[in-house]
Amino acid sequence: MQLNPQKYQFLVGLFILEDKTQSHQSTAGNNQVQEECLEVQLNHPLISHNTIIIELESEIKQEVEKVVQFSEVQKCLIKDKLVKSQNNFENYKIAIQRSRKLNTEFNQFRSPKLGEELDNFEQNTSWRREYYNLIEEAKKLLHYIDINSISLKFISKKLLRVMKDEKETVHKLEKYLHSLQHKINEKELEIQKMLNQMMIRVKDLFPISLMMGIQIILSALLAYLTYIHGIIFQNDQFLGKSQKTVFQIIKTLPVYRCTFIMILGVLGTGVCIRFFRRYQVNYVFIFGVSPRNKMNEYQFYKMFMLLLNIWTTCLVLELIFYDTNFSYYLVYSLFLLLINPMDLHYRPFRYELIYSLAHNLISPFGYVRFKEFFFGDILTSMVKPIIDFYFLTCFILDSPIFEDQALGECILNSGMIFALSVVPYHIRFWQCINRYFVTQLWFPHLVNAGKYMSTIIVLLIAYLQTFHFGLKEFYVPIYIFSTIYSFSWDILMDWSLCKGTQPGTRLLRDRLMYPKYFYYFSIFTNFILRFAWIMPLLPESYQQLFYKDQGGLVLCLSLAEAYRRIQWSLFRVENENITNPEKYRFLLEVPKVYL
Template structure:
């Protein structure tokens, strides 16, 4: 440390001086001396941004409204059981119609909490998701969107119950609410965070068209969040009104397999692009296991009426349990080892975890492991429901609980998945793309290229070379040791003297004449290299 403190690269102020000069030039030339505006364009804001007062006010307002609406729901449920016409209220129908939208909104709120945790802990989610660092939704705005939609959800739900109580047609309420949600997402007017909404639509479209384009981290992450566990499927009984026939069961099975198919197709696409069987084909096998769970469970449900008196005799019950166990162990192992990077041999003091940790307490990690194991095996509750007729009557409630459990498990999963990606780039999603080396123009400085090739013989040509051909470096006149030259006084003269040295013009013209011959030319862009057959090499010629 003592040597580093006095080292030139540590004590030098040239970088700061260059930054200051660039800022001054940008301010004077492009912003007419307005330094505040120049800094907004030049400097990237930190991960933890300041809270907007209006956003904080609206967020607090919506949270306060939720604190009033939630007790109102329980009060209505406790007091209102029949309508004025002495008919039972449509509480069960309301739950069936509203549970999907509720889970989506809760997932938005959990995403806002995820962003808050990443920002506080220094996980660079902006870089990982490759979003605009200057124009994106902060966690306050995401929470604002989620809580505002949840307020509308509560109002629509209460409107459904009141419409059922007064005897009017209540089913128009969920239709209006879903219509408002769709209008909110696709609204082209530049309000309500239009850029973020359209970004979400584009990413969602990439998930639906997974096999046809390269997969980025955002595509994979969003694909994982478009589905809830196929293991957590509440069983239907013989007296259930939904999925009573084979046609309905088949359609439901297709819908349940679609989310797994999206991720399966993404894994196959990544294998096609990278040619790496591991981890992409192995990951595809994880999602393929979900297909067998859905198929065996659908067969079990379709044959349930044949084994009413002896449910243990249903062979598809055992196939479903076997497929669910294999799939759960497969997914759990992938969660802990691959997605989170736990159980690393180099963990050291972080037993059962990994070498580097971001979050402050190890208790968070161990609690997350236990939570993930328990929630992954929550589908076992279905076995008890299968043999208990009274519990099977509450399939809609149980299905809603399963959905919430899976969303909460995914909410915890997000923290450690992004942390592992931040530390180790475990998914190999590169933030920096390959840059083309094609020339920007035809005005090539051959002198500079010749000098760099002579000075740095380790440069490789990226073109594929035939086995019978060899790249030969032309014999260029030595320029002597540049370091022995006198240091010029002027910076311009220094640049010319050090980086654009004087060449033997006649020798260079001779080299260029040789390079003009098409049969000996490797590339029209680099005239310093020629391509010759090995049999034509003169004695003593150095091969690169």
């Protein structure tokens, strides 16, 4: 702020005289001080306190108006940049539409001139760069306001201390500056919200679109081949050949079923991340993922489309050339993609996944974090794919691939099937015991361990029924008890629902991050899918409404459990973000995420 030189000189003189007056109060020089005050007053005729206060307040208001004008100019510039980015996005959409029309000559699409134009266009439409520029502009505006607010406070306090009117004026200035800061923060949040609506990266858009087109063609071809094989199977002339073909495909069904559920897990991960980013759930902090290795939902969608293209291609080739076992190529391709040492297909994330799965196996004997607990619960929903993986291993290691004896030996080994089914629940049981010894809290860890022990007892009774031990009458009651136990734990502990204290949230909780209807829908679907095991116990007339054979039943149950687990993951991570129910973190507060 620039003050009038005469008034500034008067104030300096006033401060000097005030200091002199205080230092000479106990001496006989008071007369000399009064003469100096009289001399200053004669040299500066504008000595009215009220006049000076009015003029200085007007200058302070002018400076505040300058701050407001500067903030408005900066907001207009930010809005112009946002409009420019939206126009670039529309231009990119037009460019995509033009590229689809150039399907006559594919080599023209990779011409140097057009490639240079696309590179320049992609550089101009970098949303990440635009986003950082907007944030930097907003930070500069905030720093400018902070500096001016500090200077205004200092000058006003200095002036009002002399004029004996400090408290009221300072309070008014602080209130006005606080309102100005609040308005700027609201505008910044609005800009971030508008940018979140265009989060898809340009580099991910074209591969996803290309692989979606390929998948549509492969799906149509797969449906046609399935229809043709059905007609051939009904024709008596080709009955012997078709039965051989169908038997060979049925033998490879566990391979395709197991890999398909795993590929759906990639899609489910992308959907969960989409929800977390939309509703600001800090999943990166909760899972302890390095910010350098994190992936957005569109990268997971691209990985899902790539794996689904490979899976569908192998199945189509299996139906065309049934004499060749293409399930081998499917397994080898997925395995090589997982352990590929080259920096392709998100190598840091793939290695982080392998490390997490390996650490989960030894977590009962080490420190259990939320990451290990979460992956352990995911494995409990992968029991049927794990059993299919056993058939896959048995199928690959047996040299006589198309002999009945190889598959029959795998099927008759029910002890191995029981052991593989128990492993995920066994891991989670000992993880709960581990957490009990670390925290010395019997609730919730020992109660949670009882839930997994009840499931192990159900599997043990089902295994002993194969030896006719007469335990069939105990199977259904214990299974119902275990299912209600697990469902209650999902609702009350994993999701922390039915703990609301306010009207309208009695069945939910006081703090929610998702829409209310989503909670009610998830409670209902979780209850229905928990009792999906009843399907094999239905009469055969009702079973044929859902599936035709045992393979179809396993596929239906696997898909239902995959959906239930994805839905469970959304609420479990959200609950961990809010309440920390099982004390996996020392601090309750989770940092807010700004996307």
